[in-house]
Amino acid sequence: MQLVNLGLVGGGTVGGGVWTALARNGALMAARLGVDLQIVRVAVRDLKKPRSVAFPDKIVTDDWRSVVRDPSVHVVLELMGGTTTAREVVLEALRLGKPVVTANKALLSRHGEELFAASAKHSTNLYYEASVAGGIPIIKILRESLAGNRITQIAGIVNGTCNYILTRMKLEGADLATVLADAQRLGYAEAEPSLDIDGHDAAQKTGILASLAHGFWVKPEFIPTEGIRNISPLDIQFAQRLGYTIKLLGMVKEVVRGTGAKKGLRSIQVAVYPALVPNGHVLASVNHAYNAIAVRGDVVGETLFYGRGAGSDATASSVLSDVADAALDLKHGSNRRVPPFVSHTVRGSIFPISEVVSPYYIRLMVVDRPGVFARIATLLARAKIGISTIIQPEGHAGEVVPVILMLHDATHAAMQKVLGQIAKLPLVKASPVLIRVEPFE
Ligand code: NAP
Numbered sequence: 001m002q003l004v005n006l007g008l009v010g011g012g013t014v015g016g017g018v019w020t021a022l023a024r025n026g027a028l029m030a031a032r033l034g035v036d037l038q039i040v041r042v043a044v045r046d047l048k049k050p051r052s053v054a055f056p057d058k059i060v061t062d063d064w065r066s067v068v069r070d071p072s073v074h075v076v077l078e079l080m081g082g083t084t085t086a087r088e089v090v091l092e093a094l095r096l097g098k099p100v101v102t103a104n105k106a107l108l109s110r111h112g113e114e115l116f117a118a119s120a121k122h123s124t125n126l127y128y129e130a131s132v133a134g135g136i137p138i139i140k141i142l143r144e145s146l147a148g149n150r151i152t153q154i155a156g157i158v159n160g161t162c163n164y165i166l167t168r169m170k171l172e173g174a175d176l177a178t179v180l181a182d183a184q185r186l187g188y189a190e191a192e193p194s195l196d197i198d199g200h201d202a203a204q205k206t207g208i209l210a211s212l213a214h215g216f217w218v219k220p221e222f223i224p225t226e227g228i229r230n231i232s233p234l235d236i237q238f239a240q241r242l243g244y245t246i247k248l249l250g251m252v253k254e255v256v257r258g259t260g261a262k263k264g265l266r267s268i269q270v271a272v273y274p275a276l277v278p279n280g281h282v283l284a285s286v287n288h289a290y291n292a293i294a295v296r297g298d299v300v301g302e303t304l305f306y307g308r309g310a311g312s313d314a315t316a317s318s319v320l321s322d323v324a325d326a327a328l329d330l331k332h333g334s335n336r337r338v339p340p341f342v343s344h345t346v347r348g349s350i351f352p353i354s355e356v357v358s359p360y361y362i363r364l365m366v367v368d369r370p371g372v373f374a375r376i377a378t379l380l381a382r383a384k385i386g387i388s389t390i391i392q393p394e395g396h397a398g399e400v401v402p403v404i405l406m407l408h409d410a411t412h413a414a415m416q417k418v419l420g421q422i423a424k425l426p427l428v429k430a431s432p433v434l435i436r437v438e439p440f441e
């Protein structure tokens with residue numbers, strides 16, 4: 001049987017998971033693939049750090065170059081994270097003609113074009129299933145299984161940490177900081193947790209999905225991104241009362257644009273934002289660190305993919321899927337069998353967020369006085385934004401109370417403008433909270 005040796009750069013949450021999963025299922029994989037997979041080298045940063053996985057001393061080093069350059073290593077697994085040294089690791093392995101498996105969405109987002117160009121130049125491949133949605137094989141689905149479809153919409157819960165936090169805020173009334181500490185302890189959060197909380201991790205993943213689906217690079221810096229830092233238990237409770245659950249969504253929607261010569265120019269709406277999801281929609285019941293991605297194709301219709309979106313085992317499962325592809329490619333000498341990434345030939349653009357239309361939820365903290373509501377309603381009427389529901393819990397005259405308004409469709413630009421005017425009213429006492437409603441029609 002052919003032997004394929006793996007070199008791990010990174011032996012933390014994901015690297016440790018890969019070690020454990022391969023120890024458990026290596027024989028099964030060998031039987032399936034006809035390839036014997038062995039981890040022969042592991043690089044870590046700190047050799048003295050206590051670890052839950054006991055790598056044999058003789059294969060561990062703190063010198064990543066010695067792993068990548070070891071002639072006995074056939075496939076390099078970049079599982080260290082970050083974008084500086086990780087870039088060097090990947091480029092060095094590709095330069096040596098070695099296939100690379102990575103779980104690093106930040107690296108792909110920042111340096112993807114360079115890395116895929118290097119993989120083509122050196123006639124090898126870069127695999128990245130674990131970079132989006134942990135254990136859900138969404139990359140293979142978009143790149144291979146749905147190859148016969150035009151993808152018209154992707155709606156995803158793609159950050160396990162935020163979903164874990166929002167779930168516990170809803171179910172237990174827990175506060176964000178406490179739950180984030182638990183997410184860190186459980187290995188879900190990024191080393192820099194603001195990447196999760198502020199939506200950047202979700203934007204990197206949504207950009208990868210949008211690029212794959214639409215064939216041109218969609219970089220996170222062009223994706224309007226809002227995280228969950230400002231979501232309060234109050235909004236979670238009011239949303240529940242109105243029949244909704246707040247979720248952090250990565251959305252990619254095809255926008256039909258252009259006529260005549262411009263017909264067919266691809267434009268997509270891409271954004272990451274917390275949204276009110278109707279409780280009847282399946283995404284509303286995706287809880288804890290689970291992820292789910294609803295993909296709509298013009299041939300297949302609606303599809304849904306669900307699974308653990310973060311953590312050691314789930315991510316290891318996706319890494320091993322890539323290892324299997326890399327090993328089979330080596331075995332059959334077909335290093336470009338799996339298409340690498342976007343086509344680089346399609347022209348496309350991102351639809352401006354200011355023009356995106358949706359219904360909205362707003363929460364205002366107002367002084368409970370006669371006339372306050374009339375003033376808010378007048379400003380909304382002038383902006384031609386209709387109100388569908390109002391909730392004003394009973395308070396005492398002169399007290400500051402929350403007022404919730406559910407608004408009909410409005411453009412993002414119109415909402416921002418009117419909200420600025422409302423915020424200036426003397427009876428409005430705190431910054432208004434604005435959350436999009438995603439009706440999924
Ligand atoms: P982690 O637990 O912090 O592990 C990182 C590993 O890289 C550690 O073993 C660390 O060594 C090692 N390392 C860091 N710098 C190094 C260097 N210069 N040379 C050699 N080794 C170095 O991180 P993780 O959670 O496993 O995440 C790894 C990657 O997977 C990231 O790109 C992340 O975004 C991605 N990812 C993570 C998850 C998840 O649920 N955790 C899911 C999907 C994707 P020490 O152990 O000595 O510190």
Ligand code: HSE
Binds near residue numbers: 131158
């Ligand atoms: N921090 C990421 C998350 C890890 O919580 O989803 C998985 O990519």
